[in-house]
Amino acid sequence: MEDMNARSPVLVLEPQRGWGLVRSAAADLRAGLRLFPLAAALGWLDIKMRYRGSILGPLWLTLSTAVMIGATGVVYGYLFHMDLKTYLPFLSLSIVLWGYIGTVVNDAGTVFTQNTPLFHSMRIPASLPVMQVIVRNLLILLHNIVVVAVVFAVFRIWPHQIWSLLFSLPVWIVDSFCVILLIGMLGARFRDIAPIVASLMQIFFFVTPVIWKPELITTGRQYLLLDPFYSLLEIVRAPLLGRTVDAVVWGAALGHSVLLWLLAAILFCRMRSRIPYWI
Amino acid sequence: MPGIVVDRLCIDFPLYHGQSRSLKRQVGKTLTRFAPSSPSAHLMHDQRERTIVSVLREISFTLRSGERLGLIGSNGAGKTTLLRALAGIYEPVAGRVRLEGTMRTLLDSSLGMNPDLTGRENIRLKGRYEGLSRQQIDRIEQDVQDFAELGPYMDMPVKAYSAGMSVRLAFGLATASAPEILLMDEWFLAGDGIFMNKARTRLEELVQKAEILVLSTHQPEIMRQWCTRVLWLENGHVRMDASPDEVLDVYLAHTG
Numbered sequence: 001m002e003d004m005n006a007r008s009p010v011l012v013l014e015p016q017r018g019w020g021l022v023r024s025a026a027a028d029l030r031a032g033l034r035l036f037p038l039a040a041a042l043g044w045l046d047i048k049m050r051y052r053g054s055i056l057g058p059l060w061l062t063l064s065t066a067v068m069i070g071a072t073g074v075v076y077g078y079l080f081h082m083d084l085k086t087y088l089p090f091l092s093l094s095i096v097l098w099g100y101i102g103t104v105v106n107d108a109g110t111v112f113t114q115n116t117p118l119f120h121s122m123r124i125p126a127s128l129p130v131m132q133v134i135v136r137n138l139l140i141l142l143h144n145i146v147v148v149a150v151v152f153a154v155f156r157i158w159p160h161q162i163w164s165l166l167f168s169l170p171v172w173i174v175d176s177f178c179v180i181l182l183i184g185m186l187g188a189r190f191r192d193i194a195p196i197v198a199s200l201m202q203i204f205f206f207v208t209p210v211i212w213k214p215e216l217i218t219t220g221r222q223y224l225l226l227d228p229f230y231s232l233l234e235i236v237r238a239p240l241l242g243r244t245v246d247a248v249v250w251g252a253a254l255g256h257s258v259l260l261w262l263l264a265a266i267l268f269c270r271m272r273s274r275i276p277y278w279i
Numbered sequence: 280m281p282g283i284v285v286d287r288l289c290i291d292f293p294l295y296h297g298q299s300r301s302l303k304r305q306v307g308k309t310l311t312r313f314a315p316s317s318p319s320a321h322l323m324h325d326q327r328e329r330t331i332v333s334v335l336r337e338i339s340f341t342l343r344s345g346e347r348l349g350l351i352g353s354n355g356a357g358k359t360t361l362l363r364a365l366a367g368i369y370e371p372v373a374g375r376v377r378l379e380g381t382m383r384t385l386l387d388s389s390l391g392m393n394p395d396l397t398g399r400e401n402i403r404l405k406g407r408y409e410g411l412s413r414q415q416i417d418r419i420e421q422d423v424q425d426f427a428e429l430g431p432y433m434d435m436p437v438k439a440y441s442a443g444m445s446v447r448l449a450f451g452l453a454t455a456s457a458p459e460i461l462l463m464d465e466w467f468l469a470g471d472g473i474f475m476n477k478a479r480t481r482l483e484e485l486v487q488k489a490e491i492l493v494l495s496t497h498q499p500e501i502m503r504q505w506c507t508r509v510l511w512l513e514n515g516h517v518r519m520d521a522s523p524d525e526v527l528d529v530y531l532a533h534t535g
Contacts, residue, residue: 011367011382014375038407045404049395121391122384122408123367273370276363277292 011123021269028272032127039128043135061143069095069147076211085155091211092151093237096144098210100137101229102201104176107133108183109194116279126272130180134173164239175232175257178264185271188278204229225249228256281380281459281490283342283365288374290335290357290364334360336515337374347492349506349523351499351530356512358495362386362462365493380459380490383409387464394438398429398448401437405452419455426451426481454481457488465496499527 016024032039051057072095073088080087112119115129152159187193208229214221224230231252238245334357342348350358363369364376366384391408392401402423406416424433427447429440437445486492486505496502502509502523509526511519519526 009379009381011378012375013364013367013370013377015371015373035408035410038404041404041407045393045396045400052395117387118391120363120368121387124408276368 016273025265025269025272028125029127032125032131035125035128036131039131040135042129042132043139046132046136047139058139058143061140062146065096065099065144066147066150069151072211080212080216087213088151089148089155089157090213090237090241092148093240094210094233096141096148097233097236098205098208099144100141101233102205103140104133104137105179105183105201106194106198107137108180109187109197111180111184112188112275113191113279119276119279126181126268126275127177130177130184133180134176137176159240160242161239164245165236168235168239171253171257172232172236175260178260181268182260182264185267185275188275189271208233225252228252228260231256281344282378283340283460283491283493284375284377285338285340285365286375286377288335288338288361288364288376289333289372290360290369291372292332292334294330294332334515335364338515338517339374340510340517340520342491342493344490346508347486347506348494349502349509350493350495350512351497351502351509351526352512352518353534357515358512359386359464361512362464362493362495366462378460382460382462383453383456383458385453385461385463392437392445392449395436397436398427398433398440401448402452411456415456419452422455423448423451426455426477450478450481454485457485459489460491461485461489461493463492463494465494465498499531502527 047058047061051060054060056063069088069092073084073091076082076091077084077087111129111133112126115124118124118129183193183197187197204227208227209216209224210233214224214230214234217224225248231249234249235245235253238249338361340348350361352358360369362384363386364371365378366382366386367376367378368384391405393404396404399420402420403416406419411419427444427450429444429448432440432444437448440448483505492505494502494506506523509519509521509523509530510517511526511530519529
């Protein structure tokens with residue numbers, strides 16, 4: 001535990017039990033939050049470095065998303081016999097939002113293992129690389145939102161109920177933090193986690209109403225609520241498209257979230273100090 | 280008052296070799312517990328116990344302001360692990376470590392630098408990791424630039440550096456500001472000719488300013504020169520803890 005207010009910082013390290021685990025986990029979180037500006041800078045550098053030396057730079061993100069949405073929109077619009085005027089806005093928003101979810105979850109498995117040299121060269125709060133992944137993916141999301149804006153503009157649709165983001169985005173941010181922490185720790189301990197998660201996300205992409213509209217399911221739609229990604233996607237997507245979100249969908253989103261928070265908190269308290277041993 | 284108190288410190292490493300680290304094993308173990316006759320039960324029977332390497336066992340010592348401790352011992356004696364435990368990287372499995380004072384760790388020659396970033400960017404990032412203010416970082420950047428003499432390479436990615444250049448950058452950065460407690464591994468003593476002399480002076484200044492030094496090295500003459508106390512580690516135990524001359528005489532006689 002660190003006390004930065006003291007003139008000389010004091011660091012006491014010993015095995016913890018019970019509340020001690022919670023206190024040292026909380027101290028680690030506080031130390032991480034103080035380093036948030038650094039996490040933000042690192043997240044931005046990740047993107048800058050990936051496109052260093054390319055002509056379009058981060059605009060490649062926007063461009064490849066546009067190509068993806070254009071191609072999927074035409075093919076699936078034809079297959080599902082959808083009217084492009086309603087389908088394309090839905091699809092662009094879905095794919096961009098899913099892009100965020102998918103990469104956050106996939107990046108999570110290697111969040112600690114990728115930073116091994118750093119973790120072995122000094123004491124680092126575990127939440128620092130976690131925040132770095134969130135910032136990086138939020139920046140990618142911002143690049144991709146441009147495509148959604150263009151699609152909306154082309155079809156002369158104005159996003160509805162923008163205020164709803166005030167409620168849904170905080171849930172997304174906290175969920176991102178917890179899911180990265182949780183899968184990151186598991187991935188540090190078991191190297192099989194990252195590939196398992198990657199293939200699960202493939203399945204979820206098709207099972208969750210991302211490229212197809214939830215209305216296509218007529219019977220048994222309530223089972224969709226068991227898919228955590230459905231309700232979480234819906235609380236952001238539906239209001240923007242002008243549909244109302246059922247209370248039960250919000251309930252499912254919060255239920256899944258709380259479960260995730262609890263799991264992540266318990267595991268983080270127990271496993272935090274073992275991360276440098278595992279990686 | 281800066282100080283280090285280490286009390287019965289133990290560090291064990293779980294060994295996750297090949298299959299022993301896999302999820303299959305863990306799932307198998309759990310299944311075995313619930314259903315001892317299930318098909319997966321045989322997976323675990325032979326190697327149920329985790330292999331554990333005990334790297335440090337019951338290490339105790341206290342360092343007060345002004346003490347400079349040298350760590351000596353053969354490879355695998357636990358020197359680097361002890362330094363990392365003091366740095367708070369590996370938290371104790373048993374026992375207790377208490378540190379008071381600002382600390383800097385020079386453990387790994389790459390200093391966790393990112394090869395895709397320029398020298399300048401790496402310097403600024405490192406400063407931010409340590410929570411320094413913008414002015415402090417500016418000062419360090421200037422200082423490292425003067426010392427490492429990288430010229431235009433300061434703004435090139437570190438992966439384009441020659442080995443010597445990256446050592447100069449890492450060394451300059453590592454020694455740019457004086458902490459109260461300095462933990463050093465021996466990599467920084469590897470170097471050549473002119474740079475070594477320059478580095479030696481700079482390092483000596485830093486060591487003088489630090490109130491507590493813990494240094495791991497194989498070079499006895501450096502220990503006699505810099506340290507006031509030497510800890511001889513052998514297989515994770517303290518074999519001897521005394522003044523440099525006393526320990527080194529026995530150690531050198533022992534290793535031949």
